Amino acid sequence: MKSMSASGGAATPSGAATPSTWRGLAMGRSGGDLAIATLLGLGALATLLFGEAYWLLASQVAITMIFALSVDLLVGYAGIVTLGHAVFFGLGAYTVGIASAHLGWTEPLSGLLLAGLVAAALGGATGVLVLRTKGLGQLMLTMAFASLVYEIANRAKPLTGGADGLQGMVIAPILGLFEFDIFGLTAFLYTLAVLGVVVGLAVLMTRSPYGRSLVGIRENRVRMQAIGTNVQQRLLSIYVVSAALAGIAGALLAQTSQFVGLNVLHFSLSGEILIIVALGGAGRLWGALLGAVVFTLFKDRLSALDPAYWYFWLGLLLAVIVLFAPKGLIGLVDRLLSILQRGEVR
Amino acid sequence: MSLRSLMLGTAVAAAALLPLAGTAAAKTYKVGLVVSLSGPTASLGQQIERGAKLYQSLHKDDLGDDSVELIVRDDTGPAPDVAKRLAQELVVRDKVDVLAGIIFTPNANAIAPIATQAKVPFVIMNAASWATTKSSPYIVRVSQTLPQITVPLAQWAAKQPDIKSVYTLVSDYAPGIEAEEAFAHGLKEAGKTVAASVRVPVQNPDFVPFLQKVKDAKPDALYVFLPGGTQSTALMKAYQSLGLKEAGIRLIGSGEVSVEDELPNMGDAAIGVVTGFHYSTSHDSKANADFVKAWQAAYGADSVPTFMGVGGYDGMAAIHGAIKSLKGKFTGEAAVEAMRHWKAESPRGPIAIDPETRDVVQNIYIRRVEKVDGALRNVEFETFQAVKDPGKAAK
Numbered sequence: 001m002k003s004m005s006a007s008g009g010a011a012t013p014s015g016a017a018t019p020s021t022w023r024g025l026a027m028g029r030s031g032g033d034l035a036i037a038t039l040l041g042l043g044a045l046a047t048l049l050f051g052e053a054y055w056l057l058a059s060q061v062a063i064t065m066i067f068a069l070s071v072d073l074l075v076g077y078a079g080i081v082t083l084g085h086a087v088f089f090g091l092g093a094y095t096v097g098i099a100s101a102h103l104g105w106t107e108p109l110s111g112l113l114l115a116g117l118v119a120a121a122l123g124g125a126t127g128v129l130v131l132r133t134k135g136l137g138q139l140m141l142t143m144a145f146a147s148l149v150y151e152i153a154n155r156a157k158p159l160t161g162g163a164d165g166l167q168g169m170v171i172a173p174i175l176g177l178f179e180f181d182i183f184g185l186t187a188f189l190y191t192l193a194v195l196g197v198v199v200g201l202a203v204l205m206t207r208s209p210y211g212r213s214l215v216g217i218r219e220n221r222v223r224m225q226a227i228g229t230n231v232q233q234r235l236l237s238i239y240v241v242s243a244a245l246a247g248i249a250g251a252l253l254a255q256t257s258q259f260v261g262l263n264v265l266h267f268s269l270s271g272e273i274l275i276i277v278a279l280g281g282a283g284r285l286w287g288a289l290l291g292a293v294v295f296t297l298f299k300d301r302l303s304a305l306d307p308a309y310w311y312f313w314l315g316l317l318l319a320v321i322v323l324f325a326p327k328g329l330i331g332l333v334d335r336l337l338s339i340l341q342r343g344e345v346r
Numbered sequence: 347m348s349l350r351s352l353m354l355g356t357a358v359a360a361a362a363l364l365p366l367a368g369t370a371a372a373k374t375y376k377v378g379l380v381v382s383l384s385g386p387t388a389s390l391g392q393q394i395e396r397g398a399k400l401y402q403s404l405h406k407d408d409l410g411d412d413s414v415e416l417i418v419r420d421d422t423g424p425a426p427d428v429a430k431r432l433a434q435e436l437v438v439r440d441k442v443d444v445l446a447g448i449i450f451t452p453n454a455n456a457i458a459p460i461a462t463q464a465k466v467p468f469v470i471m472n473a474a475s476w477a478t479t480k481s482s483p484y485i486v487r488v489s490q491t492l493p494q495i496t497v498p499l500a501q502w503a504a505k506q507p508d509i510k511s512v513y514t515l516v517s518d519y520a521p522g523i524e525a526e527e528a529f530a531h532g533l534k535e536a537g538k539t540v541a542a543s544v545r546v547p548v549q550n551p552d553f554v555p556f557l558q559k560v561k562d563a564k565p566d567a568l569y570v571f572l573p574g575g576t577q578s579t580a581l582m583k584a585y586q587s588l589g590l591k592e593a594g595i596r597l598i599g600s601g602e603v604s605v606e607d608e609l610p611n612m613g614d615a616a617i618g619v620v621t622g623f624h625y626s627t628s629h630d631s632k633a634n635a636d637f638v639k640a641w642q643a644a645y646g647a648d649s650v651p652t653f654m655g656v657g658g659y660d661g662m663a664a665i666h667g668a669i670k671s672l673k674g675k676f677t678g679e680a681a682v683e684a685m686r687h688w689k690a691e692s693p694r695g696p697i698a699i700d701p702e703t704r705d706v707v708q709n710i711y712i713r714r715v716e717k718v719d720g721a722l723r724n725v726e727f728e729t730f731q732a733v734k735d736p737g738k739a740a741k
Contacts, residue, residue, distance in 0.1 A: 053439035
C-alpha cells in the first residue's frame with residue numbers, strides 16, 4: 001500500500017510542493033497543464049474517499065489514460081500516425097492472460113513487465129517497417145498489422161480462446177497482499193500507481209532533449225537531420241516505448257478484469273484512442289490524459305442514460321467539442337485561464 | 347432565523363422519510379439487464395429488452411406492493427470485459443438483486459464469476475453454448491442451448507428417406523462449431539454421417555464460393571448454422587441465385603436461418619426450408635397469440651417478436667416467479683433454488699428449468715417455411731417433447 005501512495009504521488013503532487021515546482025514538474029507551456037494536473041489529482045482523491053461505487057470505473061479511466069498517453073507520445077509528439085495501436089494494447093492483455101491461463105504466471109507486477117517487453121518487441125519489429133512510410137501509407141500499414149494480429153488471435157483458439165475469450169486466467173494478489181476485490185479498490189489503487197509512474201516517466205521524457213528532438217522531427221524532419229539527429233533511430237525508439245506503454249495498459253485491463261476477449265485487439269479501439277487524444281489535445285501530455293477521463297466518463301454516463309442511442313449523443317458531443325475547441329480540451333482550458341488572468345489584471 | 351431554518355430542515359427531512367416508513371413492507375427488486383444495444387447486433391438486444399419490458403408491463407400488479415425495476419446496460423456486442431465491468435457496477439453501484447440478459451456466450455462467461463462472488467442470480471436470456479451454465483451455480487438459462495436445438499433436427503434429417511448425404515456449413519466461431527459437432531453427433535447416433543463440412547467467417551461472409559462448392563458436391567441436404575440477422579438473408583439469396591434448390595439440395599438449419607424478422611426480406615426462396623428451433627412466431631397456442639398481440643400493441647404492427655424477444659419475456663417471468671414464491675424472503679441462493687423448479691406456459695410452449703443443470707427444458711419443433719395468408723411463416727409440423735440439453739447428457 002505504501003508503494004502505491006508513494007508512486008501515486010507522481011500523478012498527484014503533494015500539497016507541500018510550491019506552484020513553481022508544480023509548474024516545472026508538469027512542464028507547463030501554459031497554465032492549462034497545471035490546472036488539469038490539479039484537477040485530475042483532486043478527482044482521484046475524491047474518488048478514493050467518496051466514490052466507492054466508481055472505483056471500478058476509475059480503474060478503467062486510469063488504464064485509458066495510460067493508453068492515451070502512449071498514443072499521444074507517438075502521434076502528438078513524434079508525428080507518427082497510427083490506426084492500429086490496439087495491437088500493442090491487445091498483445092499486452094493477451095500476454096498476461098496467456099501467461100496466467102497456460103503457464104500459471106499469476107504474479108501481477110512481473111506480468112506487467114513481461115507484457116511491456118513483449119509489446120515493445122513487436123513494436124520494434126513492426127516499427128522498422130511502419131517508419132519507412134509516411135502519412136497515409138503509414139496509417140494503412142499500422143491498420144494492416146493490427147488486422148493481421150487480430151485474425152491470428154481469432155484463429156489461434158487453443159492459445160487465445162478465439163472469439164470466446166480467454167478462459168481461466170487468475171491474477172495473484174499484488175505483492176502477495178492485496179487481492180482484487182469486487183468493489184475495485186485494489187484495481188483502482190493499482191492502476192493509479194502504475195499511471196503515476198508512467199506519467200512521471202512521460203513528463204521527464206518529454207522535458208528531456210530527447211523529447212524536444214521528437215517535436216523537432218515532427219515540425220521539420222529535414223532540419224533535424226541537418227543538425228545531426230539520427231531521425232530514424234529516434235522515431236523507432238519512441239515507437240518501441242509507445243508500444244510498451246500500450247502493452248502495459250492492456251495488461252492492466254486484463255489483470256483488473258481477469259478476462260481477455262478479442263475486442264482488445266479490435267480496430268474500433270485503435271480509432272477510439274485516437275479520438276481521445278484529439279479530444280484532449282494532441283501533443284500535450286495532460287491533454288491526452290484529460291481526454292481519456294472526459295471520454296470514458298461521458299461514455300459511462302451516456303450509455304447509462306440512453307442505452308440504445310448513446311453512441312449518437314457521444315458523437316454529437318465530440319463534434320461540438322472539436323468544432324468549438326480545435327486545439328482540444330486543453331486548448332479550451334488554456335483559453336479559459338488566460339481570460340481569468342486578464343480579468344484579474346483588470 | 348437559524349432556528350427556523352433548522353425546524354424547516356427537520357420537517358423536510360421527516361417528510362422525506364415518511365413515505366419510506368409507510369411502505370417499509372413494499373420492496374423494489376432491481377434487475378440489471380445487460381444486452382447489446384449498439385452496433386451491428388443492436389436489433390438482437392432490442393428484442394430482449396422489449397420482451398423483458400413487455401412482461402414487466404403486463405404483470406406489474408402480480409407482485410402486490412412489491413415492484414421490479416429494470417436497469418438496462420449496453421455491452422456493445424461481443425465484449426466480455428465491458429460486460430463484466432457493467433455487471434460488476436450493477437452489483438456494486440446499483441445493488442441489483444438479479445443479473446439478466448446476455449446475447450453472446452463470451453460475455454456470459456465473463457460475468458459468471460461476478461454472479462458467484464456476489465451471490466446474485468444470473469438469468470441468461472440468449473447465450474447458447476451448452477457449457478455456460480457450469481461456469482456459475484447462480485446461472486439459470488431460460489433461452490436454449492445449441493445441442494438442444496440441433497440434435498432433434500439431425501434426428502429428423504436422419505429419418506428422411508430422401509436425405510442420404512448432408513453437407514454442413516457453419517459460422518467459424520464457438521457456437522457454430524458446437525452446432526456442427528452436435529449435428530454430426532445427432533446424425534451419427536441415427537446411423538448416418540456428414541458428407542463434408544465447411545466453416546465460413548463470422549463477419550460479412552460471401553456465401554457464393556462456399557455454396558458453389560456445396561453444389562458441386564451434390565449432397566441431398568445442406569445444414570446451416572449462422573448467427574442470424576441479415577446474414578441469413580444473404581445466404582438465402584446465394585442459395586437461390588446459384589440454383590441449389592433446383593439442383594435438389596434441400597436447405598435445413600437452425601432456426602436463426604429462417605428467423606422471423608428477416609423472413610420478409612428473403613422472398614420465396616425461403617419456402618420449403620426446414621429448421622429445428624424452440625420458438626416460431628406462428629406457434630399455435632393461446633399463450634403465443636396473446637403474446638404476439640400484446641407485443642404488436644406495444645411496439646407496432648411491423649414489429650415481430652423473435653426467439654430473442656421470447657427469451658427476454660420468459661426470463662422476466664422466471665424472475666417474477668421467484669420473487670412471488672419467496673414472499674419477501676429474497677436471497678440469491680433462495681431465488682436460484684426457486685427458479686430451478688420454475689415451470690411456465692411460455693409463448694413457445696411448455697418450458698421448465700432442469701433442477702440438476704439449471705438449463706431450460708422445452709419442446710423443439712421441426713418447422714417448414716410456408717406461405718400463409720400471403721406471408722412467410724415457420725409452420726411447425728413435428729415436435730420433440732421436453733428436450734433436455736444433450737450437450738450435458740453426452741459429457
